[in-house]
Amino acid sequence: MNKSELEALVEVLLNISHQSYTIIDKEGRVVYWSMEASNIFQISNEDIIGKSINQFFEKKDLIILESLKKAKPYQKEEHYAGNNKYVNIISKPIICNNEVVGAIVTELDVSDQVYNRNKIKQFENQISVLERQISEYNDHGSFSSIIGNSSNMTRVKYLIKKAAQSEVNTLITGESGVGKELFSRSIHDFSKRFKQPFVTVNCGTIPANLFESEMFGYEKGAFSGANQKGKEGLIEQADKGTLFLDEIADMPLEMQVKLLRMIQEKKFYRVGGTTERSIDVRIVAATNKNLIDEVQKGTFREDLFYRLNVVNIEIPPLRDRKEDIETLSYHFYQLSKRNYEIKLQPIPLTLMQKFKHYNWPGNVRELQNIIERLIIFSEDGDFQEYIFDDYANFEKNNYSKSIEIEGSLSEKLKYYEGEIIKKIYKECDYNKKATAVKLGISRPTLYAKLTYYNIT
Known part of the structure; x- marks a missing residue:
């Protein structure tokens, strides 16, 4: 068998299996690129031969370069090889006269196995969400939107259920983006007031000069430009239900006095009114600030703080419950996919x-x-x-x-x-x-x- 026939035989042997073969020289240039490698990575022989393999793949994904650099063999299962491909990989240096002259890698495409397992995991998460929703159906669906089963979240859910079963004022604290309004809503949904209004007040967005009239409402003719029929305030809208005071630390000081009186006496006056009105409302407040620090700075009343902080529930940041990231990701994946x-x-x-x-x-x-x-x-x-x-x-x-x-x-x-x-x-x-x-x-x-x- 002559040299060309031998080369043809080697070529057939290398391409007869479902594994790919890649050979690089000591400079990292591709000198051999099998047909299966072309099929897996969708890069033609003409495009890659003679060029640095770094041009086509991230350096961190190239085990073959580690074999070349360290003169060591490597074997890894389900290695991410770039281009959304996962492979079982064996990489070895090519040594001639005690000198590394190149490296060879063989790869078996297992992407379908990895993606199928990922799909199964996705389905398991979907089933888990459905099971949770079914199990909580009798709880008015109160926790159907609270995703996570980490130890931190399990404790938060327990505290929310306990707080919801009482009528005490509750303060929810936590960083921006942890979902304080969602947890506040859950307290309402799990309480005996779940059929009544849940009214949200963002204390940081209402101008100070409009705060009192927005919160307590006003009588007709109370001020210039007022509605001639008067207006019901947010507190009245929440009667028999729950008033959620978001960003409570941003409430003006003069309004804090009037809120404190309403909480203590369950009564209030509309702006421009002389008739005292009774109110039955449960207060849930939330903030991303440390209210004790705000009290010490003089921007928040100490007596109001203690009125609101009967029960305090701290929502952990996502970095402290990373076990929930996968389930949350699939939840948002499904929502966005539908949208x-x-x-x-x-x-x-x-x-x-x-x-x-x-x-x-x-x-x-x-x-x-x-x-x-x-x-x-x-x-x-x-x-x-x-x-x-x-x-x-x-x-x-x-x-x-x-x-x-x-x-x-x-x-x-x-x-x-x-x-x-x-x-x-x-x-x-x-x-x-x-x-x-x-x-x-x-x-x-x-x-x-x-x-x-x-x-x-």
């Missing part, structure tokens, strides 16, 4: 791991927003992980300069998409093939977007 009517692949395992390692300073609200953003920017049903990577890096670096864009949501999304494409294109040294691979889109799609955004 946008998009066919989507399950959330990639690699993306879920990134979620679990991120600190989430904006808590549950931030997670919901990033899930929605990822769905909006999905390509052919696939999540584009670089969207989250860029977002997380931006937050981590804490850039002082924020980008303010005027216009509609679609205009803002177009702007950010253009900026991301421009950034990745530059990182890839303006190589269109590498840019398309890194963005996870086809080259025709990239060409169209480069033209649309006038990126040269």
Whole structure:
């Protein structure tokens, strides 16, 4: 058998199995790229041979480079190889005369197994949500929107149920984005007042000069421009139900005095009125500030603090209940999927791991927003992980300069998409093939977007 026949035989042997083979030289350039490698990664032999493998894959995903660098074999199951592919991988250095001259890697595509398992996990989460909703049906659905079974959340649910069964005033504290209004609503829904009104007052958004009339209402002719029939205040609207005072720390001091009297005596006067009115209302207040500090600074009344703080429930930040991130992610995934009517692949395992390692300073609200953003920017049903990577890096670096864009949501999304494409294109040294691979889109799609955004 001559040399060409032997080479042909080796080629057949390498391509006869369902495993891919890649060989690089000591400089990291691809010298052999099997047919199965082309099938798995959708990169042709002509495009990759003779070029650095770094141009096509993230360095962190290339085990073959570790074999080349450290002269050691590696074996790993379900390794993420980039381009939404998972492989069982064996990588070995090629040694000649005690010198590493290259490396070879063989990969078996197991993406379907990984994605199927991910889908099963997704279905299990959906079943878990349904089971929870069914089990709580007799509780008026009070906890159907509270997602999470971590030890921290189990304790919070217990405290909410106990608080709801009483009539005492309750103060809910926690960082922005943890869902204080949702938990306040749950107290109402689980109480005997669940059929009565639940009225929300955001104390930070009502102008000080309008606060009293908005809260207590006013009689006809009470002031210039007043409704001639008078107006029922928010407190009256909540009669027999629950009044939720959000951002209670921002309530003006002069209003705190009148609120305190209403809580103590269960009576109040409308603005411009002389008739004392009785009220039956349960107070739930919430804040992301430390009210004890506010009392010491003189911006919050101590007597009102003690009236409100009969029961205090602290909602933990998302970083302290990371066990709930996966369930929350699938919950928001399902909500956004229905809202946008998009066919989507399950959330990639690699993306879920990134979620679990991120600190989430904006808590549950931030997670919901990033899930929605990822769905909006999905390509052919696939999540584009670089969207989250860029977002997380931006937050981590804490850039002082924020980008303010005027216009509609679609205009803002177009702007950010253009900026991301421009950034990745530059990182890839303006190589269109590498840019398309890194963005996870086809080259025709990239060409169209480069033209649309006038990126040269």
